[in-house]
Amino acid sequence: PKGTIEVSKPGAFSRLEINHLVISMFILTLSFTFALTPFNLRLGFNLYNLPYGLTLSFIAITTAFFFHEISHKFMAQKYGLWAEYRMFPQGLLIAFILGLLSGFVFAAPGAVMFQGGARNYETGRIAMAGPMANIIIALITLPLYLFVFYETDFLSTITGFICYINAFLAVFNLLPFGPLDGTKIIRWNATIWIIMLILSITVFTVTISNTIFAY
16 A cells, blocks of 8 residues: 555545555554553463553553544644554564553654645644644543542543543643654744643643542
8 A cells, every 4th residue: 555645635534644644543452452462471361451551541642642643634634634543563663662661651642744845834833733632621521520420430540541541641742852743833923832832731640639540
């Protein structure tokens, strides 16, 4: 399968891009599953919790990673730019090894590449779209986690984990370092960056301070 350098209509995907997205989501889901059900040298993996960890991980990856990258893509396509997701094999490998061996996942799985002469404000809004999607999802799930499903173990765990992963991803990507979204947003509008960072940190802190999703 091949990608394309032709500008496609909003929502269009190439076969290569779909393959990269599927592979990234598969490896990230496995990485988080292993992190949630850590390996024990004496007992091995907790097979009883694997299906539960797999469910949580898939939901978290779908809501956080997928919507983050797709938001970047759709915003770039809105401005008439070529935009496709490409995985970073080394980043996925590191995420898998960390999840398997350490119970901690730090992932740089890939990114949406775009080209076509984006102006500064377009680049800023494209960068903003990803963490903004995470912030919106976190804001939707936070009250569900705190007030609606708090006494329901399974639903509370799911909403809490979704909120946690999305808030964390937003905070991380808003850091003003290197190729992260924060750097591009600051170049465009520092005020919007500050508001987004404060909001994401606040949601992340509230989620952590009320954490009950654990094994």
